[in-house]
Amino acid sequence: MSQPIISFNHITxxxxxETILEDxxxxIEEGKFYTLLGPSGCGKTTILxxxxxxxxxxQGDILFGEKRINEVPANRRQVxxxxxxxxxxxxxxxxxNVAFGLKIKKVAKDKIKETVYEALRLVQLAGYExxxxxxxxxxQRQRVAIARAIVNKPKVLLLDEPLSALDLKLRTDMQYELRDLQKRLGITFIFVTHDQEEALAMSDQIxxxxxxxxxxxxxxxxxxDEPINHFVDDFVGESNIIDGTMIEDNLVEMVGERFTCVDGGMRVNEPVExxxxxxxxxxxxxxxxxLSxxxxTQLFRGVHYEIITSDRQGNEWMVHSTKKAVEGSQVGLSFEPEDIHVMRFNETEKDxxxxxxSYE
Known part of the structure; x- marks a missing residue:
């Protein structure tokens, strides 16, 4: 890994x-699209x-390259x-609007015009000057805001939930546009959202x-595919989470039956999710x-049916299927060992x- 463009070292x-950020x-590597994902009040905007x-x-140090910037004022940071x-x-x-920052810096008029027109072209607003x-x-307003930000040629662009006020279709379109823009500019984007689908669609790293x-x-x-604990699994995507027991490496018990899996490195007979x-x-x-x-119940979601089923022990299982089921009927559920993911209770990323x- 090359020298990070931004580093947070034990920031509190x-x-x-109230603790907003804890250690x-x-x-952050240069030229990638990062997303800070989490519920309201989790600290993601504070990081931005x-x-x-x-x-x-x-407490802690914020580095830009190798330079500590804790005391550097906002107008002197390359973001x-x-x-x-x-x-x-x-x-x-x-x-x-786009030229405002350049005028404050007293850039020459010809250079301002050239830079603004290029920025508007990049965000597909040529002719809207x-x-x-x-x-x-x-x-369009969002693209104007992005153009105004990139005319200063920052090394890092920070985006604080810029899509939240848009309707669903426009929001989806803008996801493609932002991702494409980041690739064309080659600068680092740090994007804040509470929308997990948005994060999954746009990011290099989350x-x-x-x-x-x-x-x-x-x-x-x-x-x-590999959430480390209940919070991550529950927040990112839909999941069926069932209490179980890790009998041994590659063998887990749930709903009274044992199943082959691909997880290991846990204690024998350890309670797991x-x-x-x-x-x-x-x-x-x-x-x-x-499983029987x-x-x-079932709902049609357009590309699939969302089917809610339950087993004999009262556990609820959500199924996404292109096939319609019959409410009240008995069916089987099939899955592969690779489809099973075993989590320890409250495990941290470090653990x-x-x-x-150690397992590998």
Missing amino acids: KKIAD VSFD RAIAGFTDVD NTVFQDYALFPHMNVFD MREISEMSGG FVMNQGKIMQKGTPVAIY VVIRPEDLKLTSVEQGK VSVD FDSRLE
Whole structure:
């Protein structure tokens, strides 16, 4: 790994007696799309503000490259922020909004014009230079805010839930546009959201946060397929989480039966939580299934049916299937050993990594 562009080393932030960030450490590599994902109040916006210089921290070091920037004022940091409400000037047209920062820096007029036009081209707003902000749609206003941020050529672009006010279709379109823009610019994006689908779709790396701590860091695939604890699993995607017992490596017991799995490195007969994603469960006949369940309800979700079933012990199983089920019928559920994910109770990322290393 090359020198990180941003590092948080044991950062703690408190307001009165409330801990907002607790001993947070991470590295940000240059040229990647990072997402801080978590519920409201988990500390993700505080991290963004600390990077931007809008919030002081109580303990720890923030590094930009190899330089400590804790005391560096916001206007001297090589970052720009796109806020949730875009913070555009309603009395200025598109050109003047985008050019505002350059004018403050007293850049030459010819250079301002060239830079603004290039930024608007990058965000697909060429020809909108004289348009009033009041005449722009939500998606267009967001692109103006991004253009205004990138004209200063920051090394890092911070985005604080910039898609939250958009309708569903526009929000999806803007996800593609933001991801494409980040690749074309080649600069580091740090994106804040509480929407797990958004995070999975856009990110190179996701930091899942809760109560001022980073629960898990990793790629979208790793976060989704290998959640380290109940919070991460429950927050990222739909899951079936069942209490079980790890009999031995590669053998887990749940709902009174034993199943082959691919997990290990735990204690013999250790109580665990067993996770199977709804899309990994296949509806079969009772005879062919590994579990027998009754179909309680189902909803059509467009690309699949969301089917709620229950076993004889009262455990609820959600199934995503392209096949329609019959409510009240008995069916079987089939799954592969690779579909089973076993989690220790309240395991931290550090403990999880240590266990995998020792097991491998």
